[in-house]
Amino acid sequence: MSSEHQESIRRDAAPHSQRQIDEQSEVENIHNYSQSEPEMVKVEEVEESSEVEKWQAIAEEQRQKAEENHNLYLRARADIENLRRRARKDVEESLKYGVVPLIESMLPVLDNFERALEAADQSEGADVLKQGIEMVYRQFLQVLSDSGLTIIEAEGKPFDPHLHNAVQEVDDDRFESGIVVEELQSGYRYHDRVIRPSMVKVSS
Numbered sequence: 228m229s230s231e232h233q234e235s236i237r238r239d240a241a242p243h244s245q246r247q248i249d250e251q252s253e254v255e256n257i258h259n260y261s262q263s264e265p266e267m268v269k270v271e272e273v274e275e276s277s278e279v280e281k282w283q284a285i286a287e288e289q290r291q292k293a294e295e296n297h298n299l300y301l302r303a304r305a306d307i308e309n310l311r312r313r314a315r316k317d318v319e320e321s322l323k324y325g326v327v328p329l330i331e332s333m334l335p336v337l338d339n340f341e342r343a344l345e346a347a348d349q350s351e352g353a354d355v356l357k358q359g360i361e362m363v364y365r366q367f368l369q370v371l372s373d374s375g376l377t378i379i380e381a382e383g384k385p386f387d388p389h390l391h392n393a394v395q396e397v398d399d400d401r402f403e404s405g406i407v408v409e410e411l412q413s414g415y416r417y418h419d420r421v422i423r424p425s426m427v428k429v430s431s
Contacts, residue, residue, distance in 0.1 A: 327417055330376055334415060334423060337371075340364035341413070379414035381407045381425040390414060392424040402430040 340360060347357030368376075379390050386393060386405050391414065399408045407427045414425030 323418060324420060326374065327420070327422055330371060330374070330415075330417060331422055333367075333371065337364070337368065338412065340367065375418045377416050379416055379421070379425050381410040381414060381427050383407065386427070386429045390416075390421060390424055391427045391429075393429045394426055395428045396431040397428050399430045404430055406430045 340363065343360045344357060344364065347354075347360060381391055383402075384391075384407050386407055391407060394411065397408060402408050406429065407425075408430050409428040410425055411428065412426035414421070415423050
């Protein structure tokens with residue numbers, strides 16, 4: 228066989244061999260891709276799961292902040308309402324008890340009327356004077372009573388430190404222990420507030 232013929236055969240066989248090599252390489256690539264595809268899918272799933280968890284954490288953090296802000300808002304609104312209620316109560320008490328200083332300044336006048344009546348009882352021929360003083364006293368007391376002033380009951384009542392000022396303890400068989408046996412000075416209440424307790428003697 229001539230050398231030319233052998234060379235021709237090699238040239239004809241070369242493309243066939245190269246084609247086989249290319250086909251085999253393509254098969255290997257497909258096989259390698261099919262093996263690596265699950266790994267790529269797993270990586271994508273992990274990345275996607277991590278992204279979801281990150282956004283879930285952000286959403287939870289924002290939810291907690293929103294809840295805290297809502298609680299702060301409710302607390303602030305309650306504080307404001309308490310301030311309004313307290314201010315309203317202060318205004319009402321100021322209007323209701325604003326006259327207390329004036330009444331307190333008049334109590335000594337009542338005391339003097341009572342002393343004058345007691346002195347008139349001990350004086351002979353002072354009936355007319357006593358009647359005049361008693362009339363003025365009752366009129367004056369009525370005016371104050373109409374404004375909300377009331378006399379605190381003391382004698383014969385159980386001693387109450389909120390209503391009575393005990394200045395002396397005495398032995399008195401007529402009363403049980405802790406009973407007011409004598410009132411030395413009248414006590415007064417304006418509406419529901421004690422503006423002066425009664426000065427009393429209490430049985431021991």
